[in-house]
Amino acid sequence: GIQVEQSPPDLILQEGANSTLRCNFSDSVNNLQWFHQNPWGQLINLFYIPSGTKQNGRLSATTVATERYSLLYISSSQTTDSGVYFCAVEAPGTGYALNFGKGTSLLVTP
Amino acid sequence: NAGVTQTPKFRVLKTGQSMTLLCAQDMNHEYMYWYRQDPGMGLRLIHYSVGEGTTAKGEVPDGYNVSRLKKQNFLLGLESAAPSQTSVYFCASSYSGTQQYFGPGTRLTVT
Numbered sequence: 001g002i003q004v005e006q007s008p009p010d011l012i013l014q015e016g017a018n019s020t021l022r023c024n025f026s027d028s029v030n031n032l033q034w035f036h037q038n039p040w041g042q043l044i045n046l047f048y049i050p051s052g053t054k055q056n057g058r059l060s061a062t063t064v065a066t067e068r069y070s071l072l073y074i075s076s077s078q079t080t081d082s083g084v085y086f087c088a089v090e091a092p093g094t095g096y097a098l099n100f101g102k103g104t105s106l107l108v109t110p
Numbered sequence: 111n112a113g114v115t116q117t118p119k120f121r122v123l124k125t126g127q128s129m130t131l132l133c134a135q136d137m138n139h140e141y142m143y144w145y146r147q148d149p150g151m152g153l154r155l156i157h158y159s160v161g162e163g164t165t166a167k168g169e170v171p172d173g174y175n176v177s178r179l180k181k182q183n184f185l186l187g188l189e190s191a192a193p194s195q196t197s198v199y200f201c202a203s204s205y206s207g208t209q210q211y212f213g214p215g216t217r218l219t220v221t
Contacts, residue, residue, distance in 0.1 A: 001169075004152075031207050043200065043212040086152055094168060095160040096207040097143050100152030 002027045004101035006087050012107045013077050021072040021104045023087030031090035032063050033098065034072050038083045046072070046085075077108045112136050114213035116201050122219045123191045131186040131216050133201030139211075141204045142184040143168075144176065146197040147215075153200060159184055191220045 003026040013019055025032070034046040047054050047061040049070065054061055058077075063070040074081055084105050088098035117132045133142065140161050145153035155168030159178040173195060175187045184203075188195060201213040 033209065035212075041198065041215050041217075043215075045209050045211060048209040088152070090207060091155065091169075094155060095141055095143075095158045095166065096204060096210075097155045097158050097168060098153070098210060100145075100154075102150065102152050 001091055002029065002089055002099055004087055004089055004099055006085075006101035006104050008104060009102070010105045010107075012109065015077060015079060015108055015110055017077050017108075018073070018075045019077060019106070021074070021085055021087075021106075023070040023072070023101060025068050025070075025087075025089050028065065028068070029089040031096065031098075032070055033088050034061055034070070035086040035088065036081075036083050037086065037103070043086075074106075077106075079108045079110060082106055082108050114201055114203055114211050116199075116213035116216050118216060119214065120217050122221065123188075124221055125192060127191050128187070128189050129191065129218075130188075131199055131201075131218075133184045133186070133203075133213055134182055135184075135201075135203040135211070136182065137203060137205070137211065138181070139203035139205050140181070141206065142178065143202045143204075143210070144174070144184065144186045145200045145202065146170065147200060148197050156186065156199075191218075193220050196220045 084103040088100045091099040144156040157176040162181040202210045204210040
């Protein structure tokens with residue numbers, strides 16, 4: 001299957017700092033999504049972004065499909081941004097199911 | 111809209127017991143999925159369904175069965191629970207190959 005690698009695995013930021021999370025994938029994909037898992041375990045879909053750039057408030061994402069990577073930008077981080085960020089790509093032949101990376105664990109301190 | 115809901119939220123089983131996890135969605139999505147999440151790992155696909163009356167195996171299907179008798183519901187069954195099935199189980203749904211929406215999860219412990 002398609003391999004998904006995320007970096008860094010862990011990140012600690014002070015409130016107000018900016019950060020970039022990276023997702024590399026091993027083959028071409030039709031579907032790439034970013035999720036935030038909050039400290040209570042809820043998975044929130046941040047972006048559906050198979051290619052191009054999207055922005056949602058302080059978050060933005062860019063996928064360069066030809067080079068097989070995606071980036072998630074968090075600007076002016078807040079403590080509520082803490083949690084784990086997952087990148088996931090479509091697993092071929094599984095009804096659009098997703099193959100997840102291991103995530104980036106983010107802690108934003110006051 | 112409630113989105114995707116899961117029942118129960120928590121459960122403790124003894125080895126060999128059985129149980130059924132219920133997932134319901136009110137978004138009229140065709141596609142539904144069951145994933146499990148273990149510490150330090152991303153989510154792994156157990157089973158999925160591309161429509162009412164259909165099911166298929168994912169990456170880690172052993173020890174689980176599923177049914178999709180109604181479009182809005184997707185059931186995950188454990189016939190004889192094992193400690194290796196201790197995990198957090200997530201249900202998700204989507205309309206074709208677009209955004210997936212996840213339920214709140216079920217935390218299962220098998221002793």
